[in-house]
Amino acid sequence: xxxxxxxxxxxxxxxxYAVFAGVRIYYRSQNIGRTSxxxxxxxxxxxxxxxxxxxxxxxxxxxWIVFPPIVLIxxxxxxxxxxxxxxxxxxxxxxxxxxxxxxxxxxYSAKLEIQKGHELITVGPYSKIRHPMYSSLNLFxxxxxxxxxxxxxxxxxxxxxxxxxxxxxxEEELLIxxxxxxxxxxxxxxxxxxxxxx
Ligand code: SAH
Numbered sequence: 110x111x112x113x114x115x116x117x118x119x120x121x122x123x124x125x126y127a128v129f130a131g132v133r134i135y136y137r138s139q140n141i142g143r144t145s146x147x148x149x150x151x152x153x154x155x156x157x158x159x160x161x162x163x164x165x166x167x168x169x170x171x172x173w174i175v176f177p178p179i180v181l182i183x184x185x186x187x188x189x190x191x192x193x194x195x196x197x198x199x200x201x202x203x204x205x206x207x208x209x210x211x212x213x214x215x216x217y218s219a220k221l222e223i224q225k226g227h228e229l230i231t232v233g234p235y236s237k238i239r240h241p242m243y244s245s246l247n248l249f250x251x252x253x254x255x256x257x258x259x260x261x262x263x264x265x266x267x268x269x270x271x272x273x274x275x276x277x278x279x280e281e282e283l284l285i286x287x288x289x290x291x292x293x294x295x296x297x298x299x300x301x302x303x304x305x306x307x
Contacts (some may be wrong), residue, residue, distance in 0.1 A: 111182060122256045124175060125199045129249055140218055144214045149221035149283050157273030161273065166250065166265040173257055180261055187258040195255025200247055202249035208244045209234050217242075221280050223287045231295055237304035240297070241280070243273045246303045277301055 137244045146156035210217060212233040218224065249271040254266040284292045299305065 111285065114189065118256055118258070119174075121196050124255070125196060125203065125253060126170070127130055129199070129203045129206070129253075132207055132210070136217060137219060139215075142217065143218075144225040145218075145220070145222045146225055146227065146285065147223040147287065149199065153275060153279060155272040155279070159269065159272040160215065162265060162268040166262070166269055169259065169262045169265055173259055175260060180259055182257050183261040185258055185260045187255065192256050192258055195252045197221065198252035199249055199256065202245050202252060205234075205245040206242065206249065209245060213242065221276075221283055227287065229284070229288045229291060229295070235299075237299060238301050239301050240273070240277050247273065273302075 161268065169180055190233075212235060216227055216230055222235055238244060247266075250266040250269055254262040257263075281296070282291070288295075
């Protein structure tokens with residue numbers, strides 16, 4: 110691996126990451142000032158695990174960008190083609206995230222909550238998958254970690270994905286409480302993170 114190519118991957122990583130962060134910050138800002146009607150406040154273990162994993166992930170990203178020597182020991186000899194592939198998938202995941210945000214609209218929140226005038230969304234990506242945003246988020250963090258070829262980052266990306274198994278359980282409880290039969294029926298025809306194949 111030449112120094113030059115390592116630099117190209119670094120620039121690719123930072124650029125894609127910046128675009129994705131920009132998208133997330135934009136849609137989060139759209140959420141400011143909305144009123145919550147019901148909030149899932151119970152602090153679950155899953156949220157704690159998620160916070161630890163995200164902190165580890167961000168810390169590693171930060172170190173990888175500004176002070177590589179510390180995390181350099183975790184570099185693995187991933188073939189360039191896989192790192193480029195990661196970049197391509199990360200771009201696709203960014204585009205998917207924009208699409209999903211546009212469809213979920215004002216229903217989006219960083220919290221598990223029912224907002225004033227909350228509508229159940231079952232169109233676009235939501236017609237096949239109940240949690241497309243979590244899928245694309247995890248697809249992004251996994252694929253972007255491939256660009257870095259850093260094992261620590263890849264492992265943190267995997268550990269960020271795991272708690273969503275429990276978070277979606279709590280989220281679905283809340284949605285069933287709010288939408289009842291309508292959500293239960295919606296569950297019959299959709300997959301949680303991937304479209305149903307049968
Ligand atoms: N879990 C979804 C949404 C993430 S944003 C996804 O991954 O795509 C989190 C908020 O979305 C929660 O506050 C929840 O109330 C809301 N939400 C989740 N699924 C929804 C749906 N089908 N329609 C409307 N709101 C939904």
